[in-house]
Amino acid sequence: MPLSYPEPPLTDDVVILRPWELKDLPVLEEASCDEYVSLVEQLPVPFDARRGQDWIARKHATLSGGDGCELAIAERESGDAIGGIGFVFRHVPGTAEAGYWIVERRRRQGFASCALEIFSRWALTSGGGVVRMQATVEPWNLASQRVLAKAGFLQEGRLRSYASWRGRREDVFMYSLLAEDLELTGVAGSRVTRTRPSSVDLGAAWEENASAFIAWARTPNHDSYWQFHRDVFLELLPPRGRRTLDLGCGEGRLSRDLKRLGHDIVGIDGSPTMVAAARDADAEIEVQLADAAALPFADGEFDLVVAFMSLQDIDDFAGAVRESARVLEAGGRLCLAIVHPLSSAGRFEGATADSVFTIAGSYLDHSYYADNVVRDGLEIDFVSAHRPLQDYTEALANAGLLIERLREPALPEYAITREHSRRWQRLPIFLHARALKP
Numbered sequence: 001m002p003l004s005y006p007e008p009p010l011t012d013d014v015v016i017l018r019p020w021e022l023k024d025l026p027v028l029e030e031a032s033c034d035e036y037v038s039l040v041e042q043l044p045v046p047f048d049a050r051r052g053q054d055w056i057a058r059k060h061a062t063l064s065g066g067d068g069c070e071l072a073i074a075e076r077e078s079g080d081a082i083g084g085i086g087f088v089f090r091h092v093p094g095t096a097e098a099g100y101w102i103v104e105r106r107r108r109q110g111f112a113s114c115a116l117e118i119f120s121r122w123a124l125t126s127g128g129g130v131v132r133m134q135a136t137v138e139p140w141n142l143a144s145q146r147v148l149a150k151a152g153f154l155q156e157g158r159l160r161s162y163a164s165w166r167g168r169r170e171d172v173f174m175y176s177l178l179a180e181d182l183e184l185t186g187v188a189g190s191r192v193t194r195t196r197p198s199s200v201d202l203g204a205a206w207e208e209n210a211s212a213f214i215a216w217a218r219t220p221n222h223d224s225y226w227q228f229h230r231d232v233f234l235e236l237l238p239p240r241g242r243r244t245l246d247l248g249c250g251e252g253r254l255s256r257d258l259k260r261l262g263h264d265i266v267g268i269d270g271s272p273t274m275v276a277a278a279r280d281a282d283a284e285i286e287v288q289l290a291d292a293a294a295l296p297f298a299d300g301e302f303d304l305v306v307a308f309m310s311l312q313d314i315d316d317f318a319g320a321v322r323e324s325a326r327v328l329e330a331g332g333r334l335c336l337a338i339v340h341p342l343s344s345a346g347r348f349e350g351a352t353a354d355s356v357f358t359i360a361g362s363y364l365d366h367s368y369y370a371d372n373v374v375r376d377g378l379e380i381d382f383v384s385a386h387r388p389l390q391d392y393t394e395a396l397a398n399a400g401l402l403i404e405r406l407r408e409p410a411l412p413e414y415a416i417t418r419e420h421s422r423r424w425q426r427l428p429i430f431l432h433a434r435a436l437k438p
Contacts (some may be wrong), residue, residue, distance in 0.1 A: 003063050005130050010122055016112040017071040017085060020056045023070055024081040028052045030103050031083075037101045039165075041084065042185030062088065064273035068096065069123070073115045085115050087123055087133065094131030096123060100147070108143070116151040123180040131179070136162065136172040142197070149193045150372055153164070154349065193372045196361070200368040202315045203270050204385035207264060212271035212380040213414045214251045219378065226272065228415040229430065230257065233308060233337050235434050236405060239333075241303040247324060249294055250309025252278030256287050258306070266302075268292065270314075297318040302327040307336040309430075311392070312384040314345065318395040328437040334401060336392075340408065340431040344369060344386035362365035364388050392433070401435035408432075 010017040031037045032047040070086030083102035090097050098120065102112050120144050123130045135153060137144045149155075153175035161169040186426040205268050206213070220226055240263045246255045249267030258265045259282065268290040278287045290296050293316040305324040311317045320381035324334045346359035361367065371382040396403060408428035416422060 003066055003069055005063065006122055006126065010071075010118045011076060012114055012118055014076055015111055015118075016076050016079065017115060017119055018074060020059045020070070020072045020081075020084075021248055022053065022056065024056070025052045027081045027103060030105075031101065033197045034104060037103075040099065041101060060085070069128070071119070073100070073102065073111060075111075082111060083115070085119050087119075087130065089202075090134075094129060096130045096133050098123075098133050098135045112144075112147045112219050116147055120151055120153075120177055120372075122265075126176065132176055132378050133178075134174060134176045136174055137152075137388045138163070138165070138170060138172055145173065145175075146195045149195045151177070152181055152193055153177045154181065155414075162374050168175045183242070190214065191333045192374075195372075196372050197368050197370060200370075200383055200385070202313050202383065202385060204315055205370075205381070207271045207273060209381050209383065210251075210271050212272070212378070214277050216249075216378050216380050217251050219376075220244050222376065222378070224415070224429070225253065226313050227417065228408075228412050229337070230254065232409045233335075233432060234261075236304070236335050236407065236434050238289070238304065238333055238335075238434075243302045244304040244306065245295075245297070245302045245319065245324075245327065247307040248303055248314060248436065249278055249287065250274050250310070252285065252287065254306065254308050257283050259285055266297075268295065284315070293323055294317075295327055299326055300332075301327050303329050303332040305332070307334065309339070311336055312338045312387070315385075317387070318391075318398070321392075321395040321401070322399045325401050325437055330437060332437050333404070334396070334435045334437075335433070337430055337436075338392065339384060340428045341387065341389045341392075342427060343429050345382065345388075348423050352420070354423075355423050357423075357427055367389075389431070392431075396433070396435045401437055403433060403435050405432070405434040 005019050008381045028043060029052065032043040032045050037043065038045050044055060048389060062068045062070050068086060068088035070080040070084065071085040074081045083100065085100040087096035087098045089095065100112055100116055109365040120133050123133055125424050135148055136159065139150065156174045156176055157170050159174055162172045163170045174422065188318050216222060240261060244258060244263040244265050246258065247264055249255050249269050250268055254279065255265050257268045265285055267278055267285060267287040273287055275287050275289045288296060292314050305328060311320060314320050328334065345363040346357055348355040367386045367388055369384060373380055373382060393403065408431055411421065411424040411429065
């Protein structure tokens with residue numbers, strides 16, 4: 001099938017993808033000094049203008065020969081090249097191997113993610129014969145893994161001794177993207193991509209994402225809170241009593257709803273930006289900046305503590321449960337909602353209602369995950385800890401609390417806003433619990 005360069009050139013607010021030009025020789029010389037990029041891209045080392053021109057000619061020949069398409073990644077504002085992206089067809093018809101690189105001085109600024117997202121969409125939908133986009137990445141290259149995940153690529157597995165680097169064989173991860181996956185990568189206005197960082201400071205991560213979460217949470221009917229989750233959670237709560245603590249209140253939307261229901265509510269959160277937003281939204285609600293694992297309240301000061309979608313985002317969650325028990329009076333209750341440990345451990349492999357759900361790693365081991373979610377013009381990173389169910393039940397037991405209710409609410413039919421949401425009618429997204437202090 002004949003190939004042609006995209007016309008007009010592929011672009012967004014950050015990058016423009018265009019054919020390589022002779023004016024790009026300086027960036028090729030810069031990249032030739034990077035051992036990894038020069039090897040993968042077969043850049044001439046040592047570099048000179050003639051050999052650089054030959055390299056550019058080979059890139060154009062890739063297209064004219066029907067073997068693939070290779071483009072320069074340029075800054076949209078200046079038009080200056082800062083890297084490259086492309087694909088070449090493999091032996092299986094319709095399968096294209098993607099590659100991309102950015103010069104070191106412009107890395108960690110989002111250019112690769114933007115380029116790969118618009119390039120892979122074009123490749124899969126332009127009629128050029130690409131059915132499957134795939135890419136391999138070394139286990140140590142976490143930055144490239146994040147780029148692939150953000151563009152919607154799914155990790156399929158580990159290929160043992162697949163690549164050669166510095167004279168030794170190395171394993172790689174295989175990632176792929178199909179046209180049918182594009183619903184999850186933004187074509188239908190929604191994208192969810194997950195990465196698994198090796199370590200995270202959860203408090204710092206949520207402060208960093210606070211402004212995005214405030215916009216997210218305050219857009220009516222935008223997320224599960226408005227659609228069904230708040231109302232299902234409220235069914236778990238006992239009748240309002242003397243005083244209620246909202247543990248990890250965020251920007252305060254649940255506190256405000258509990259106030260409207262007659263609760264004498266106090267909120268605490270570890271994010272200064274969240275606390276300021278909660279105070280600004282309702283100055284009548286007491287909101288304190290505090291560590292959930294070291295609460296600034298006396299013993300028995302509350303008869304209800306609610307921890308709605310906060311414990312998975314607290315580093316010392318067991319300490320937070322222990323402190324919740326301390327500030328509860330005898331007969332008081334802790335009501336919590338968390339991301340269900342099944343949901344945080346695994347993912348669906350597709351967008352259809354019958355998609356396979358897989359856990360690629362370990363359900364029982366602790367880990368971290370970051371879900372980058374784009375929906376209807378808003379974007380946020382939900383950064384949390386995965387812990388098995390036993391961690392939460394043991395934390396409740398060790399704090400002297402007795403579990404009264406344990407619920408796995410199903411996604412109700414009225415909350416189906418996108419067809420791929422039906423997957424979550426088979427598995428629970430959230431876990432609810434109510435525990436008594438005897």
